[in-house]
Amino acid sequence: MNFGKLNTAFFLVAAVFVFSSCEKEDNTVIDPSISAPIITGQFQSKDTVLTTSSAPVINLNASVIVNTNDGSPISNVKCFVTDPSGNSSSFAMLDNGVAPDTNSNDGKYSAAINLGNIQCLLVGKYLMEFVAENNSGLFSNLLTSSFVVVNTANQPPIITGTNLPDSVVRPHPGDSTLLTISINVADPDGICDLKDVTFVTTRPNGIVLPPIPMFYNGNGEFLFANFVSYSSDPSSYGYF
Numbered sequence: 001m002n003f004g005k006l007n008t009a010f011f012l013v014a015a016v017f018v019f020s021s022c023e024k025e026d027n028t029v030i031d032p033s034i035s036a037p038i039i040t041g042q043f044q045s046k047d048t049v050l051t052t053s054s055a056p057v058i059n060l061n062a063s064v065i066v067n068t069n070d071g072s073p074i075s076n077v078k079c080f081v082t083d084p085s086g087n088s089s090s091f092a093m094l095d096n097g098v099a100p101d102t103n104s105n106d107g108k109y110s111a112a113i114n115l116g117n118i119q120c121l122l123v124g125k126y127l128m129e130f131v132a133e134n135n136s137g138l139f140s141n142l143l144t145s146s147f148v149v150v151n152t153a154n155q156p157p158i159i160t161g162t163n164l165p166d167s168v169v170r171p172h173p174g175d176s177t178l179l180t181i182s183i184n185v186a187d188p189d190g191i192c193d194l195k196d197v198t199f200v201t202t203r204p205n206g207i208v209l210p211p212i213p214m215f216y217n218g219n220g221e222f223l224f225a226n227f228v229s230y231s232s233d234p235s236s237y238g239y240f
Contacts, residue, residue, distance in 0.1 A: 035071030037137040039064050039130055042145055044196045052153040053189040061100040063108050064143060072135040077109040084124040089115060096224035120190035123151050157187040157194055168228055176227040184220055197222040204238030
């Protein structure tokens with residue numbers, strides 16, 4: 001019997017066994033830092049917010065359930081609110097048991113959404129977006145919701161003055177004349193409450209043209225400017 005060959009075979013088998021055991025153990029190692037958090041269970045105290053231009057305050061409470069998903073601890077949870085004009089505000093959501101949060105460290109993060117000192121009340125649909133981040137810098141899924149702001153004391157706009165020429169002389173062929181029309185418009189609810197400002201023209205032949213938009217110049221005036229050119233059409237002359 002050759003003991004040298006048996007010893008060599010024994011060591012080879014032992015080495016394969018040890019290598020296989022180590023490889024299997026490495027495959028079971030899980031790095032928790034690669035797991036991103038998950039947001040579910042969104043709640044908000046209001047779907048419609050009633051307010052007025054004289055006291056424009058938008059407020060409601062919102063909460064979400066955040067699961068670490070076996071990842072690292074939660075670093076922060078935020079709610080982003082975007083108004084109808086596209087401006088966004090950010091609110092930190094906490095799980096500390098301080099109102100509007102109810103119980104600390106239960107995975108429910110809450111925030112009071114308060115929008116005050118509003119210079120121009122924007123009514124309509126507001127978008128809410130919720131996202132969580134963990135200590136590894138990984139972000140959760142994005143959860144969205146919305147609410148509607150209604151002005152309960154809406155008032156109509158007022159035209160306070162107009163400025164337009166009483167006559168325009170048609171220029172000679174090849175020339176043009178600049179025609180400018182402006183009006184002053186005020187709105188008790190703020191200039192942003194104006195949906196549009198237009199004027200309608202009736203030609204001398206009785207044809208009514210579609211509404212023509214006027215554009216805000218930033219100083220309370222809405223303007224329309226266009227060049228008047230030569231025309232041989234009889235309906236382009238007379239009382240408009």
